[in-house]
Amino acid sequence: MATILITGASSGLGAEMARQFADKGYDLALCARRTERLEELREEIRLRHPERRVEVRTLDVTDEDAVFEVFRDLASTLGRLDRVVVNAGLGKGARLGTGKQHANRQTATTNFLGALAQTEAALEVFRAQDAGHLVMVSSMAAVRGMPGTTTTYAATKAAVAHLAEGVRVDVYGTPIKVTVLYPGFITSEMNDGTNGDPPLIVSTEKGVRAMVAAIEKEKDSAFVPPLPWAPLSLVMRHAPLPLYRKLV
Numbered sequence: 001m002a003t004i005l006i007t008g009a010s011s012g013l014g015a016e017m018a019r020q021f022a023d024k025g026y027d028l029a030l031c032a033r034r035t036e037r038l039e040e041l042r043e044e045i046r047l048r049h050p051e052r053r054v055e056v057r058t059l060d061v062t063d064e065d066a067v068f069e070v071f072r073d074l075a076s077t078l079g080r081l082d083r084v085v086v087n088a089g090l091g092k093g094a095r096l097g098t099g100k101q102h103a104n105r106q107t108a109t110t111n112f113l114g115a116l117a118q119t120e121a122a123l124e125v126f127r128a129q130d131a132g133h134l135v136m137v138s139s140m141a142a143v144r145g146m147p148g149t150t151t152t153y154a155a156t157k158a159a160v161a162h163l164a165e166g167v168r169v170d171v172y173g174t175p176i177k178v179t180v181l182y183p184g185f186i187t188s189e190m191n192d193g194t195n196g197d198p199p200l201i202v203s204t205e206k207g208v209r210a211m212v213a214a215i216e217k218e219k220d221s222a223f224v225p226p227l228p229w230a231p232l233s234l235v236m237r238h239a240p241l242p243l244y245r246k247l248v
Contacts, residue, residue, distance in 0.1 A: 001025070001026070001027050001053075002025070002026050002027070002082045002083070003026065003027045003028070003029060003078045003079070003080060003081055003082050003083070004021050004026045004027075004028060004029070004081075004082060004083040004084075004085065005028075005029035005030075005031065005071065005074055005081050005083070005084045005085065005122075006018055006021075006028070006029070006030055006031070006085045006087055007031045007032065007059065007061060007085065007086060007087050007088035007118060008031075008032055008061075008087040008088030008089060009030035009031060009032050009038060009041065009087070010030075010032035010033070010034040010037035010038050010041065011032075011034075011037060011188070012188030012204065013087060013137070013183070013186060013188050013204065013207070013208055013211070014030075014032070014085075014087045014088070015037075015041050016204045016205060016208040017085060017087070017208055017211065017212060018030055018041060018045065018054075019041075019044075019045065019048075020208055020209065020212045021212065022045045022048065022049050022052050022054070023048075023049070024212070024216075026052075026083075027052060027053040027054070027055075027078060028045070028052065028053070028054045028055065029055045029056075029057070029074040029077075029078060029081065030042070030054065030055070030056045030057070031056070031057050031058075031059035031070060031074075031088070032058070032059065032088070033058065033059065033060050035056065035058045038056040038057075038058075039056060041056075042054040042056050053078065055074055055077055055078060057070045057073070057074065059088075061088045061110060061114030061115070061117060061118060062109055062110055062113065062114050064113075064117045067114075067117040067118055067120075067121050068117070068120070068121045068124070070121075071084070071118075071121035071122060071124070071125060072121070072124075072125070075125045080125075080129055081122070081125050081126075081129075081132060082131075082132065082133060083132070083133040083134075083135060083215070084118070084122035084125070084126075084132065084133075084134055084135065085135040085137065085215070086115050086118045086119060086122070086134070086135065086136050086137060086160070086164075087137045088110070088114060088115075088118070089107075089110060089111045089114075089115075089137070089156075090106060090107045090110045090111060090153075091107070091153055092106065092107055092153075093107050093149045093150060093151065093152045093153050094149055095147075095148050095149060095151070096151055096152070104151075104152040107152050107153055107156060108152055108155075108156055111153070111156035111157065111159075111160065112156045112159050112160060112163075115136070115156075115160045115163065116163065119134065119136075119163060119164070119167065122134050123167065123171075123176075126176045127176070130174070130175055130176075131175040131176065132175075132176050132177070133176075133177045133178075133179065133215075133218060134164065134167060134176070134177070134178045134179070135178075135179045135180075135181065135215050136160050136161065136163070136164035136178070136179070136180045136181065137181050137183065137211075138157045138158075138160055138161040138164075138180050138181060138182050138183075139153075139154070139157040139182060139183060140182050140183065140184045140185075140223065140229055140232075140233065140236070141153060141154035141157050141158075142154060142157035142158040142160075142161050142182060143182070143233050143236045143237055144236050144237055144244065146248055147245065147248060150248075161180045161182070161221075164178050164179075164180045165178070165180065165221075168220065177218050178220070179214065179215055179218060179219055179220065179221065179222070180220070180221040180222075181211055181214060181215070181221075181222055181224055182221065182222065182223045182224065182229065182233070183207060183211065183224050183229075184200060184202075184207075184223065184224065184225065184228070184229035184232075185199070185200055185201035185202070186201065186202055186203075186204060186206075186207030186208070187201060187202070187203050187204045187207070188204060200228060202225060206225065207224065207225060210222075210224040210225040210226065211224045235247070236248075
């Protein structure tokens with residue numbers, strides 16, 4: 001039975017990935033800060049799939065020691081970790097230079113340093129197994145620098161994508177695989193519609209279905225859903241700055 005560890009699994013993309021991977025027959029290791037919501041998700045999945053093994057652990061990814069402890073514990077408890085999805089993250093932020101550096105720092109700490117710790121812990125397990133699949137959830141915001149409240153978030157998502165790509169080079173030719181996902185607008189707690197839905201947004205179920213398909217194919221990288229985000233990534237990357245500024 002294949003196993004998958006997902007961080008940030010208490011809601012949104014992480015919770016829906018857990019549901020869809022359970023449907024595909026995976027045993028699950030689910031981590032998040034909100035243990036109560038993880039327990040509810042575990043019971044939901046067990047009702048649908050009584051045969052599934054679902055382990056849950058409380059985890060704040062900014063606690064580096066806890067990340068290593070939890071990943072090692074779950075690998076031992078489940079016997080192995082076939083996939084690790086580095087999904088936990090924050091979307092808060094403020095325009096730089098406006099006196100709200102604490103919000104940007106919190107996002108940078110969670111999204112990059114937290115991802116670094118998760119990647120280190122996952123690779124420790126994979127190297128011991130001589131196999132594994134690291135999945136990094138980046139963002140369309142990583143394609144090019146973003147303005148306003150998204151500047152720091154976009155920078156962290158570019159950083160984690162490069163981190164994963166560096167790992168791919170390092171493990172090339174081994175049984176360890178690496179996938180970077182670049183989700184477009186998918187309904188989640190980060191995009192809850194409070195300030196109006198962004199254009200081209202899709203449901204959590206549809207967006208995660210595209211993510212799961214890319215993971216299952218072990219793609220090096222994937223814009224998800226592929227339409228319209230794969231062609232739009234080219235527009236974002238190459239548009240002249242005045243045009244790009246209007247688009248974002």
